[in-house]
């Protein structure tokens with residue numbers, strides 16, 4: 001069967017990576033988490049002291065871009081890819097609320113996107129990839145054979161993310177904190193000039209507010225077979 005590129009875009013915390021990972025596993029494709037790359041650049045900026053509160057010293061980040069190396073490697077124990085920043089596994093750190101609160105500022109910077117997009121295009125050049133993000137179907141792979149745009153209500157997304165944070169031992173974050181973060185990220189991601197979050201004209205829209213994880217997995221698998229054949 002001919003391999004294709006599958007682009008999954010949508011709002012924050014709506015289940016894109018859950019769907020993308022499930023599908024990649026089922027069909028033997030590689031899953032690429034582009035959000036993790038922007039998160040890794042954000043973590044680097046925090047570690048290097050480029051932030052003072054939410055104010056970023058852009059010039060310091062711009063001149064350091066060449067020293068940031070981001071890789072993703074499959075972890076057979078967890079069954080998912082881990083993100084490495086300059087050789088160090090940062091999978092847990094990049095999921096923190098501190099990173100979530102700053103990542104959309106970093107991802108809006110044109111010089112950051114100009115560094116990340118070519119890397120993402122290279123990762124998918126052999127096809128056989130499921131890539132999730134905000135601009136995959138519009139900028140990174142405008143010719144992707146299958147494009148999905150996922151959405152769910154902000155409250156449902158915030159509750160899902162909060163449940164996940166709690167399961168990981170976060171006792172501090174509240175529903176209000178997470179809801180605010182989800183809404184703020186959507187606003188910054190949708191209104192930035194470079195690679196804004198928007199639905200590609202040829203994307204299929206999925207509102208999974210009232211779908212279970214197995215239901216959305218089945219729906220996506222059906223869309224894949226409709227395009228790639230059985």
Ligand SMILES: Nc1ncnc2c1ncn2[C@@H]1O[C@H](COP(=O)(O)OP(=O)(O)OP(=O)(O)O)[C@@H](O)[C@H]1O
Pocket residue numbers: 011012013014015016017018019035132160161163164208211212213216
């Ligand atoms: N249909 C669903 N029903 C309930 N929970 C779901 C559903 N889909 C995903 N989830 C849960 O919602 C949380 C967010 O999902 P996921 O990380 O896949 O979202 P995302 O869109 O990739 O988020 P982000 O853009 O912030 O990286 C996870 O805890 C996941 O298990």
Ligand SMILES: Nc1ccn([C@@H]2O[C@H](COP(=O)(O)O)[C@@H](O)[C@H]2O)c(=O)n1
Pocket residue numbers: 012013034035036038039103104105107108132133134135136185189
């Ligand atoms: N293609 C992408 C992917 C992500 N972003 C930005 O990164 C943030 C974190 O992404 P998650 O998917 O892990 O939530 C996201 O809020 C965007 O700001 C992006 O710009 N483009």
